[in-house]
Amino acid sequence: MSNNTSVVGGQISKRNINDKVIIVQILVGIFLCINSMLIATFFTKETFYTNMRYILFVTTLFSDYVNLIISNLLLILSYFAIPIQTWPCLFFCFLSSLCNYVTPLTLTAMSLERYVAICMPLRHAELCSTARALQGVLIIHSLSFIPYTVIFFMLLSSVTFSFFTQHIICSVESLILHRWQGHVRSAVSQFYFLIMCILNAFSYFQIMKVAKAASGNNKESTRKGLRTVILHAFQLFLCLIQLWTPFIEAAVLQTNVNVFINVRYINYILFNLSPRCLSPLIYGLRDEAFLLALKQWLFAGAHLQLMFRARSGICC
Template sequence: MAANNSLIGGGSSVYKISDRVILVQVLVLVFLCINFLLITTFFMKDFFYTTMRYILFANTLLSDCLFLLMTDILLILSYFRFTIQMSLCLVIYIILSLHTFVTPLTLTAMTLERYVAICMPLRHTDLCSTRSCLCCVLIIHGLSSVPCIVIMSIFFASAAHSFYNQGRVCSVEIFILHSWQGHLRSAISQFYFLIMCIIIVFSYIEVMKVAKAASGENKKSTWKGLRTVILHAFQLLLCLIQLWCPFIEAAVLQIHLKLFVNVRYFNYITFILAPRCLSPLIYGLRDEMFFHALKYYALCGLYKKSLDVF
């Protein structure tokens, strides 16, 4: 019993951590319910699933739902010290590794779509067609799988065959067998986010130029697009910080175990939950057309004004 208490920072912190786990369950449940309503709204109108920005938005929602569901399962397994076979843990790790990058890459693609819509309006229809969007989604998932393939290739070459039959508390750190493997994963992640940051900064500068030159309704629409780019940049920043969290937590773990638990909880709420709650805010509420449709279906058809939008 004393050993278990020491794992979570002492017996006095058990109640606090239990409260935190319950809070996370509430937040995840609320998030999944909101996303379910948003995804349902997306599929109710053919305009949404034939328009690039809404398809990318739905891709983000689906990816975030799966990512949060898997991280929540890991949280529960870790808290109650449940052990599972490493083969099953491996599947969980692959899913998490893939979907860690899907959201930021999709945000980058959505930023580029806004850039094309504002800076190249005459080519927007051709460049952002449904066919192009589906190709873009495939590219996003292909690029997202590269870091996972690299790490898994090293793991499969290094791990003993008996490892897969072992029962342990599942954690993503289990599959990092060498310190240089962790550094390689970090380097790949930082490279990805450097490229994405460059794309977002470029799009921001170009949209800013158009916003200053625009007038009337065009100016209002352009500034709205500029605010969307800024929100995407902020959301991407939170996703970037998420990649630094394991290194911060590893350093804190060497100092104090209870502090490590507190830091890890803060990181999960701030850099995993928060960025994935911003997507519904950015497109589910700020987009006028989607908001009217969402309100109509959420109120079971009682909100008649949304019918006039379509």
């Protein structure tokens, strides 16, 4: 289909597939391929899935992978103004909201792990064990579940069962029916925003203190950890801005649906896709052990493919 027509607010809205749609699909496809390769590399060596920082790293990869698929689907539905039933919309919004919080919370945990590794090296093995890492992942997902639970119960208190059988343009904003619900959602997001900023700033300043006092090889290692935390802070900043974009989009939605769709598209590029491309850079390409494993995995895959082709040629 080259175009799609649907009813929005009693008016016919028709949008064609254009460069915007194609660019997003290309970017999403590239990031999904990169994340797939990194996830596959994670499972090639036992040292990765028994190390806390790599466990947290793959948690962000899985979260980003699911988020890219779901958010891209929601973007397409809203861009072409395709209404869907409320029940599946609730499920899609749940996954999107969950991933939106999992990534920044995991980044905060990764910054704290670097703080422990550099500022408390003697206790790092104890505090950052595999069991602690799995407990941390469970806590992260539990905390990420809370904001959407608040939204869901606020929705239940405001609608009848018939609302869930209606067809709507799917977005979290469509589930916020009253101003007070938006205020509660804003308060929850601001609380998470504040806590994550405080924890990341704490890690940064503590590592910076150690960096100033360190010397020799230890100083170089500390500086590398400091650069990692800075990159985490930048990525976290983009992710946290993403928590604020729905409030801008909600205000725009009240005025003009077409402007809302354009604003949502820009926010998606800047604050959804951009942070997702930094995870592979920080712990994929900058980490020597992981980069070596990735090269070995790619080389092994290419070698097997050449052997398969050679055997197929002989058989023929």
